[in-house]
Amino acid sequence: MVTLMKAVLFVMVSFVSARDVPDFLKVCKRQDPDLPNCVSESIDHLRPLLVDGVAEYGIPALEPLLLHEIVVSQAGGLKIAGNNIKVHGCSNFAVTHLSIELSTIDVEVTIELPNLWIEGTYSVEGKLLLLPVVGSGPLQINLTLCKGEVKMRGNVFKDDNGVEHLSCAEMDLKISVGSGVVRLDHLLGKDDAFGVLVNSAINKHFDTFLKEIKPLLEEALSEAFKDIANKIVEPFNYAQLLLND
Structure with missing residues (x-):
């Protein structure tokens, strides 16, 4: 009897979850011979909603992306610290390549980001061309023709009901x-x-400046996309997101 009740509960939980799958999620089939293309289309279908997020499902807005303090120390003793950093343009990505290995749930994606515009406030101190530089004010960084190589690893876990x-x-x-x-x-x-x-002087040595800020941008974007991905998939069971047939 207990076993039967557990089975009924499992079916009910699965049924309720299935009814709650939102229209903005394009579901794919595991046996689809063109699964990567299906997933790419699903991402593209969802992308416009990421601009403002989907509060009903706890999906945060991607515009703008907020960063913590970034500190750039260039050769020669010039130190620039950025605060209240906002990154615009993250939602305007395009997927150009996607591959999936279902056995390990490994996904590799190549995306293009035409433009990333960064604004905030800065403080700077040090020396430039042997002259002392101390100041603060508005900061703007414009990055164009950006390309991202994304590697994701999924994990399957069971909730309290074994789903x-x-x-x-x-x-x-x-x-x-490309340039900035x-x-x-x-x-x-x-x-x-x-x-x-x-x-x-800074823009003349932009490659050096970019080398300093790139890891910070990469980490922030990785965390943001990971958080959004989990907000999207975790409420629904695995069988709903990738149908068996």
């Missing part, structure tokens, strides 16, 4: 950037020839 769910256990994103421009306004409390000189 299997899918989660994203690991996510690693590496970014390449940095702008620090109000150096020394005003915009003058000295500020132009400092910005020019």
Whole structure:
């Protein structure tokens, strides 16, 4: 009798969950010979909703992406710290390649990010061209023609009712950037020839600057995408998200 009741409960839980699958989730079949393409289409179908998030399902907004403090120390003793950083453009990604290994739930995705615009406030101190530089003000960074290589590893776990769910256990994103421009306004409390000189010097060595901030951006984007992925898939059982037939 107990066993029968457990079986009935399992069916009821599965049934209720199935009814709750939202329309914005395009479900794929495990045996689909073109499963990667189906998943890519599902991501593309969902992407517009990520701009503002989906509060009903606890999916946070991706625009803008908020970062913690970033600190860049360039050769020569110039230190720039950024605060209240907001990254715009993360939701405007396009999936150009996707591969899936269901046996290990490993997914590799290549995405293109046409433009990432970063704003916030900065403080800077140190020396540039042997001149002391101390100041603070608005910060802007514009990155164009970005490309991301994403590696994800999924995990299947059981809830209290023994129903299997899918989660994203690991996510690693590496970014390449085509070009970029940095702008620090109000150096020394005003915009003058000295500020132009400092910005020019930083942008002249933009590759060095980018080398410092890239790991911070990669970590922040990885955590953001991982959190969103889990908010999307964890409420539904594994069989719902990838149908057996």
